[in-house]
Amino acid sequence: MLKIMRIAFKNLYRQKRRTLLTVFIISFGVIAVLLFSAVAGSFKSMMVGQITDSMLGHIQIHRKGYVESLDNMPLNLLIDSKELDRVTKILDEITSIDSYSFRILFGGMLSDYRETTNIKLAALDPEMEKKVIPLLVGRIKQGEMLAAGEIVLPDLITRGLKLKLNNDVVIIANNADGSVNGQGFKVSGIIESAVGPSGKYGYIHIDDAKTILRMQNTEVSEIAIRLRNPGEIKKTITILNKRLSALKGEDGKPLLEIHPWMKLTPFYNIARMIDMMALFIKVILITIVLISIMNVMIMAVFERVKEIGTMTAIGTPATKIKLLFIFEGLLLGIIGAISGTIVGSIIIFIVRALKFTVSFGRTDNILLRPYVELSEIILVAVIVIFISVIAVIQPAVKASRLEPIDALRQ
Amino acid sequence: MEYLIKAENLKKVYHTEEIEIEALKNITFNIDKSSFVAFIGPSGSGKTTLLNLLGCLDKKSSGELLVLGSDISKFTVKERTAFRGQNIGFIFQDFNLIPVLTVFENIEYPLIMVKNLSRDYRYDTVMSMLEAVGMADQKNKMPNQISGGQKQRVAIARALTSRPKIVLADEPTANLDHDTAYKIINLMRDIKNEYGTSFVFSTHDPRIVEEVDVKFTIEDGRIIN
Numbered sequence: 331m332l333k334i335m336r337i338a339f340k341n342l343y344r345q346k347r348r349t350l351l352t353v354f355i356i357s358f359g360v361i362a363v364l365l366f367s368a369v370a371g372s373f374k375s376m377m378v379g380q381i382t383d384s385m386l387g388h389i390q391i392h393r394k395g396y397v398e399s400l401d402n403m404p405l406n407l408l409i410d411s412k413e414l415d416r417v418t419k420i421l422d423e424i425t426s427i428d429s430y431s432f433r434i435l436f437g438g439m440l441s442d443y444r445e446t447t448n449i450k451l452a453a454l455d456p457e458m459e460k461k462v463i464p465l466l467v468g469r470i471k472q473g474e475m476l477a478a479g480e481i482v483l484p485d486l487i488t489r490g491l492k493l494k495l496n497n498d499v500v501i502i503a504n505n506a507d508g509s510v511n512g513q514g515f516k517v518s519g520i521i522e523s524a525v526g527p528s529g530k531y532g533y534i535h536i537d538d539a540k541t542i543l544r545m546q547n548t549e550v551s552e553i554a555i556r557l558r559n560p561g562e563i564k565k566t567i568t569i570l571n572k573r574l575s576a577l578k579g580e581d582g583k584p585l586l587e588i589h590p591w592m593k594l595t596p597f598y599n600i601a602r603m604i605d606m607m608a609l610f611i612k613v614i615l616i617t618i619v620l621i622s623i624m625n626v627m628i629m630a631v632f633e634r635v636k637e638i639g640t641m642t643a644i645g646t647p648a649t650k651i652k653l654l655f656i657f658e659g660l661l662l663g664i665i666g667a668i669s670g671t672i673v674g675s676i677i678i679f680i681v682r683a684l685k686f687t688v689s690f691g692r693t694d695n696i697l698l699r700p701y702v703e704l705s706e707i708i709l710v711a712v713i714v715i716f717i718s719v720i721a722v723i724q725p726a727v728k729a730s731r732l733e734p735i736d737a738l739r740q
Numbered sequence: 741m742e743y744l745i746k747a748e749n750l751k752k753v754y755h756t757e758e759i760e761i762e763a764l765k766n767i768t769f770n771i772d773k774s775s776f777v778a779f780i781g782p783s784g785s786g787k788t789t790l791l792n793l794l795g796c797l798d799k800k801s802s803g804e805l806l807v808l809g810s811d812i813s814k815f816t817v818k819e820r821t822a823f824r825g826q827n828i829g830f831i832f833q834d835f836n837l838i839p840v841l842t843v844f845e846n847i848e849y850p851l852i853m854v855k856n857l858s859r860d861y862r863y864d865t866v867m868s869m870l871e872a873v874g875m876a877d878q879k880n881k882m883p884n885q886i887s888g889g890q891k892q893r894v895a896i897a898r899a900l901t902s903r904p905k906i907v908l909a910d911e912p913t914a915n916l917d918h919d920t921a922y923k924i925i926n927l928m929r930d931i932k933n934e935y936g937t938s939f940v941f942s943t944h945d946p947r948i949v950e951e952v953d954v955k956f957t958i959e960d961g962r963i964i965n
Contacts, residue, residue, distance in 0.1 A: 334852075334853075337838075337840065337841065340840035340841070341840055344840050636836065637836075637838060637839070640830075640832070640836040640838070641853065642821065643795070644849070644853070644854060645822065645823075645824040645825020645828075645850065645853075645902075646821070646825070646853040646854060647821060647822070647853075647854075648817075648818070650853050734797050735797045735798045738797070738832070738836075
């Protein structure tokens with residue numbers, strides 16, 4: 331076997347320039363895939379990180395039907411205090427959950443006593459929220475996180491109403507019964523607006539929301555959850571579904587519904603598109619490898635017809651002739667995959683060292699940290715080598731089926 | 741008596757789109773073991789066609805052909821390849837050495853690809869063949885680094901390395917100068933005497949004709965003498 335491999339290597343060495351060109355094409359494909367995967371993967375991670383760590387958390391729990399009506403921010407679909415107690419106990423018992431926070435979402439009117447505008451508000455406990463979405467504080471461009479009696483407003487509203495830090499504003503809102511109430515706030519922070527459904531919310535303390543909405547007990551619109559390992563979303567949802575199914579509504583169906591962040595933001599589709607593009611690039615790589623190796627090996631068979639005829643005449647079995655060509659393809663694939671991986675890794679390292687920054691939504695200067703998992707590198711190399719062998723099968727079979735008498739006449 | 745090769749009314753017809761070409765017309769002959777035989781005739785007389793049939797490279801159209809007692813026309817492609825590997829050595833007019841292999845590796849090739857023998861056995865066999873053809877000192881050279889005569893010596897060594905019972909040589913001296921041709925013929929005769937291998941030539945080279953034990957003259961697909 332090693333001898334056949336050696337002959338295959340010598341055959342490749344015989345056509346140095348062609349072999350080098352083929353290896354270069356394969357390497358180029360591998361480099362393109364690795365670089366794209368690294369940059370796109372980095373962008374995706376950054377994007378997902380921004381969404382989960384500054385807005386949504388990893389998982390959210392709502393009363394059934396709430397998410398469908400999310401744009402209306404209904405106050406008649408809240409999780410009440412009794413249900414909240416039971417949910418809290420369950421959340422505390424699940425080890426994959428790092429932290430959680432309660433939010434009351436409602437719409438209202440914001441007035442600075444001169445002008446009035448609509449505003450969507452998220453009422454929260456700042457300490458709980460910092461644990462669940464640690465990047466929220468980073469989005470505050472001016473001022474600081476709120477305390478009771480204070481409000482953090484999105485920059486688009488402050489610009490429109492020409493509001494500044496420490497200005498007094500009033501929030502007017504309807505409670506669940508339809509009665510109107512108002513409360514004064516001091517602007518403690520201006521937060522940059524972010525892309526996504528909750529990216530333009532204003533923030534107040536949850537106790538203030540309870541006062542405006544005249545709640546006797548704590549009722550919440552949603553519970554945002556942060557996991558210790560974001561890779562355990564599916565597993566945690568399964569556990570939550572199992573545990574929370576005990577909470578039934580009047581119709582006997584589960585009272586609550588659990589959503590991963592992917593179901594709550596349209597940006598998950600962008601993340602999926604990035605994955606699709608990576609797949610598409612891999613398909614292009616496969617095509618490049620397939621066509622270039624097949625082309626080279628068809629030419630090799632065509633050029634070596636007489637040689638193959640001699641081998642067959644001497645008595646070389648067809649399987650060994652096939653094996654000879656398959657080894658040639660295999661070697662091209664291995665050399666191309668290794669050189670492409672080495673050069674690709676060096677380029678990724680250089681791009682990482684150059685510290686490129688990108689903008690996402692309204693966030694600028696996000697550092698791009700391209701990286702590629704070892705498993706991805708191995709997968710790409712294995713695909714290339716596998717395709718190299720596949721590409722050479724047809725020429726190899728053709729070579730092994732050459733009639734020696736015809737081949738020797740060439 | 742069992743012949744090495746026995747042919748009776750052997751016929752080979754090539755079919756083209758419009759016409760049939762009868763390359764061999766009911767040929768009958770026998771070749772004994774350990775012979776030095778030549779099929780002589782001008783180009784197009786059917787010598788190479790006959791050698792192709794004897795070497796299991798082609799199939800007869802009709803008649804009987806037994807090689808080493810076997811009706812090779814009944815063999816499958818795989819069986820024919822195996823039969824060639826075990827029993828028949830080939831020497832070609834253009835030498836047909838594998839250009840990426842050294843002299844040593846070219847001779848070793850049938851032992852690896854056909855017989856799959858151990859490394860030590862291969863080394864000893866190849867070295868003895870290199871000694872026999874006087875090429876031991878050239879063993880590491882590539883085919884493009886040696887002369888035509890040396891290439892044919894290597895081809896002879898390759899044909900003999902797997903100890904075949906028959907060596908078929910198609911115009912083996914056609915591309916060689918006078919002296920080299922003589923040396924090659926004498927070398928093959930020496931090998932025949934030493935190993936008992938039968939040599940069957942197709943040729944119109946008078947130098948070979950003078951040296952062989954048995955001659956068949958072919959003309960227009962028929963043995964005339």
